[in-house]
Amino acid sequence: MSNQNIRPAVKHSSIDIFLSALPANGTASFVFQAPEYGLIEQLLDVGGGNGMMASLLKQFNPHLKITVFDRADLCESALDLFREKSQNEDLGAHAGDILFEPFPSGFEAIQLSGILETLRPTQIHALLRKVFNALPGGGLLLIYMQIKPGSHSTRTGRSVSLRPVSQYQDWLQERGFTLMACRRCAGMHMLLSAVK
Numbered sequence: 001m002s003n004q005n006i007r008p009a010v011k012h013s014s015i016d017i018f019l020s021a022l023p024a025n026g027t028a029s030f031v032f033q034a035p036e037y038g039l040i041e042q043l044l045d046v047g048g049g050n051g052m053m054a055s056l057l058k059q060f061n062p063h064l065k066i067t068v069f070d071r072a073d074l075c076e077s078a079l080d081l082f083r084e085k086s087q088n089e090d091l092g093a094h095a096g097d098i099l100f101e102p103f104p105s106g107f108e109a110i111q112l113s114g115i116l117e118t119l120r121p122t123q124i125h126a127l128l129r130k131v132f133n134a135l136p137g138g139g140l141l142l143i144y145m146q147i148k149p150g151s152h153s154t155r156t157g158r159s160v161s162l163r164p165v166s167q168y169q170d171w172l173q174e175r176g177f178t179l180m181a182c183r184r185c186a187g188m189h190m191l192l193s194a195v196k
Contacts, residue, residue, distance in 0.1 A: 032060035036109075036142055036181070036193045043142075044069055044107040046131070047098050047115040051078025051091065058087050068093040069103060099123060103130065109140040117145055117162060128175045135196040141177060143168065143192040165190055 037043075041063060045054050048068030058064055068078045068091075075093035082088040094104045098115070110131050116124055131141055146162055169179060169192070177194035184190050 031144060031185075031189070031191070032056050034142070034183075034191055034193075036140060037061045037064060040109040040140055041065060042107045042109065043067070044103060044110045044134075046070075046103065046110055046112055046127075048078065048093075048111075048113070049074045051081045051093065053111075053113050054078065054091050055081055055085055055087060058091055065090045067091075067104065067107070069096055069098065071095065071097070099127060099130075103134040105134070107134070107139075108136065109142060110135060111142040111144070113144040114146075116143065116168065124171060125175075128171055128177075132175050132177065132196055137196060139196045140180070141172070141192075141194045141196070143190075143194075145190055145192075165192070168192060 037057065038061070043054075043057070043064055043066045045057075045066055045068045048054050048066075048070050051068050051074075054066040054068050057066060068075060070078070070093070072095035075095045078091075078093045079088065082091040082093075096102070103110070112127070112131070115127070119127065135141065145168070165182060165184075169182065172179060172192070172194045177196060180193040180195050182190070182192050
């Protein structure tokens with residue numbers, strides 16, 4: 001199954017609109033100023049979509065060089081956004097299927113944001129194995145997600161399974177990762193970091 005069937009295409013919108021949609025409880029700083037970003041210089045944003053997250057990360061972390069890895073149409077949107085924001089020198093995109101095509105090499109960290117909630121457990125296991133194999137020893141995995149027991153559907157009709165954080169922690173340890181941090185913000189928002 002291609003990730004084209006997993007996540008719908010979304011054109012980028014204004015970064016200001018995106019930021020204003022975040023809860024006024026520190027979610028923006030929780031997400032974009034996590035201390036782990038200070039430990040790395042090269043980040044692969046797997047499933048980075050239209051580049052919004054990468055663009056915001058760059059604004060909050062000027063030292064970062066980020067490459068979005070996603071479908072070709074989303075990578076084009078990301079590149080348009082990076083050019084529009086004059087960030088195209090440090091931000092790029094690499095088209096590929098997140099589940100079935102190899103990740104580009106040379107990254108000390110990989111980020112998964114809002115992806116795992118949309119995948120079945122077998123797909124999560126496969127993706128975590130792929131991430132583990134792509135990272136160098138000591139490489140960092142960052143996972144930003146929503147957590148909560150139960151499931152619901154999004155406005156786009158995508159099924160999203162909000163699992164307990166302990167499930168993700170178990171899966172990471174089964175794949176050989178060492179958990180580094182687990183932080184929660186705004187009720188259902190969670191940032192997990194783990195080291196290979």
